[in-house]
Structure formats: C-alpha cells, structure tokens
Amino acid sequence: MKYLYIIAFLFSSHLSWSQCFPLQHSTDWTAAWYACKPAANPNKFRKEGHWLMIDLGQIRMLTKSRLWNFNYPDQLNSGISKLEIDYSLDGKTWSFLKRVDLPKAPGIPQYEGIIGPDFNVDARYVLLNVLETYGHACAGLSEISIETEKTSISTPVKEVFHEQICITANIFPNPFIDNTTISVEGLCTEGISWVLTDLAGRVVNRSESPFFPPFTLNLNWENLQSGIYYLTLNNGKSRLQEKLIKIN
Numbered sequence: 001m002k003y004l005y006i007i008a009f010l011f012s013s014h015l016s017w018s019q020c021f022p023l024q025h026s027t028d029w030t031a032a033w034y035a036c037k038p039a040a041n042p043n044k045f046r047k048e049g050h051w052l053m054i055d056l057g058q059i060r061m062l063t064k065s066r067l068w069n070f071n072y073p074d075q076l077n078s079g080i081s082k083l084e085i086d087y088s089l090d091g092k093t094w095s096f097l098k099r100v101d102l103p104k105a106p107g108i109p110q111y112e113g114i115i116g117p118d119f120n121v122d123a124r125y126v127l128l129n130v131l132e133t134y135g136h137a138c139a140g141l142s143e144i145s146i147e148t149e150k151t152s153i154s155t156p157v158k159e160v161f162h163e164q165i166c167i168t169a170n171i172f173p174n175p176f177i178d179n180t181t182i183s184v185e186g187l188c189t190e191g192i193s194w195v196l197t198d199l200a201g202r203v204v205n206r207s208e209s210p211f212f213p214p215f216t217l218n219l220n221w222e223n224l225q226s227g228i229y230y231l232t233l234n235n236g237k238s239r240l241q242e243k244l245i246k247i248n
Contacts, residue, residue, distance in 0.1 A: 032070055034078065036138040036168040036185065043086055043094040043127060050130035050139040056146075059089055059124045064147045065116030067100070070140030073107035078140040082131040087123035094127060104134050105142065113143065138168065138185070166238035167192060167213070171231075175245035178222035182231070185214045190235040196221075196244070197230050204229060221246065 035050045042053055070079040081104070085097040098117045105111055119126075126146065130139045167186040174180060184192060191210025194217075197203055204224065211217075229244045 032072065032140050032142040034070070034138060034140040041127075041129065042091065042125075043129075045094070046086075046129055052128040052130075052141065053091075054126040054128075054144070054146075055091070056124050056126070059122055060148045061122050062087070062119035062126070062146055062148055064118055066113050066145040067102060067116045067141070068111065068113035068143035069102045069105040071105040071107055071111050071142045072140065075136065075138075075140065076104055076107050077134040077136040078138045079104050079134050080130050080132070080139055080141055081134050084129045084131060085117065086127040086129065087119065087121055088125040088127070089123060091125045095121075097121065099131075111142075113145075116144070119146070167233050167235065167240040169231075169233060169240060169242055171242055171244065175247045176221075177247060179218065179220050180244065182217040182219065183214070184211070184216070184233065186238075190237065192233050192235045194234070195232050197232065199228055199230075210235070 033052055035052075038048045038050060040048050041051050070076065072078070080102050082099065082101055084099045086094040087097050088094045097119060100117060103114060128141070128144070133139050167184065169185075170183045172181055172183075182194075189212075191212050192215075193207045193210045195203055195206040205221070224246045226246050226248050229246065231242045231244055233240045233242075
C-alpha cells in the first residue's frame, strides 16, 4: 500500500515564497517513500507497478510543485527517472496531468530538488506512477511539495512504514521440491538472521550468524516433509515473514 499521510502547513498570504519550500533535503532514507513490491494501481487503466497516492483530505486548487528524488547515498539508483502524474476528485476517476523526467539525486544534504509541474487543477488525490528508476528494482522518492492558491502543502514523502519496509525478499522456486533460493535486499544496515517454522510455530531451521544485505541464500531442504512453512527475516528492528510451500 502506498497511501501518503501528509502534514499540511497553513501559511498566511503575506509570508514569502521561501517559506513555502524546505529546499534542502537530508540523506536519511527513513524520511522518504521506498517501495520494492509492485502493487495494483488505483487507476484501473494503469498496470501494476510502483506508485504513490497522495490524499490531500479535501478538494483543493493545486498550483506549483517541487520534487526531491531519492537522496539516500547508498541507493541513488532507486531514484525515479521517469514518472507520470494523475489527479482525481474522488480517487476513482483519474485524469492525466504530465510526464516528468527527474534527475538523479546527488546524495548530499544540500540537495534542493527540482521544480515540478504546475498543476492548475482542482483535485483531492494526486497519483505518482513510476515508469522507470535509475536501474534498481525498488523505487524511492524523498519529498514532494504542492502549493494551492491559499495553502501550501509541503511534507517529506514518508509513509506509515510497515515493519518489513527495511527488508525485501524474492524466493524462487516457491513452491519447491528440495532447493530454493532466497534473494534479500533492502536498506537495513544491521545484519539479518532467518528462522524457518512450521504451521504450529515450531522452529525447523535457523541461521547460525547474521547476513548483511544484499545477499542470496541457496538452501536445500530435501529432508523437510511436504507442507507449509514460514521463513522469518529479522534484524532486530524490522521483520519480514514469507510463506514457503514444500511439495513432493
């Protein structure tokens, strides 16, 4: 899910434009939106992918905007190179606004982003659709700022993170017969351990030492009985659980 919970700051009309934008953005990835698993798009005419939907809370006249690409130094290739913006009054019927090309962020605290499109439309919902990144399968965006005629809305693009946001895993094959490969990525800096449990919660196997992402595990479980198991990846702060199916 990629719904954005924004913070709205109301500015009186006499304040200067410089107060409408916090131009510099930190390199902290936790102050950003980051997605690795494609999801069904709210716009039924768009295919599954990475997207971010912003709910402004009510219909507003949107004007100028500014965008800050993903500014985490160790993962700048997760930044968005091409995106398309849709808008909606009700979150169901969408209109296309514009396609935007974003330069890669420099990964420095002095990063000031780029000027985004002038919306000049009434909308409650804004939908950012990722077309391409700078080469990484995951997509990230640090911040977006949107102005209205009487209100400025500016916020870091930070979701209410699910606890597994720091860890992502691809498992293949699954279901498996004897062997399966687990590729783990993410922005975790701490070591990740894993544990395999059965449906009753009994530990079947576990890692002897932590691994640091990205890493790949080639595991042989030919001695396991057929059935459903759960693989849990944990670094002490973030946790991801995936279902594994062993077949004969």
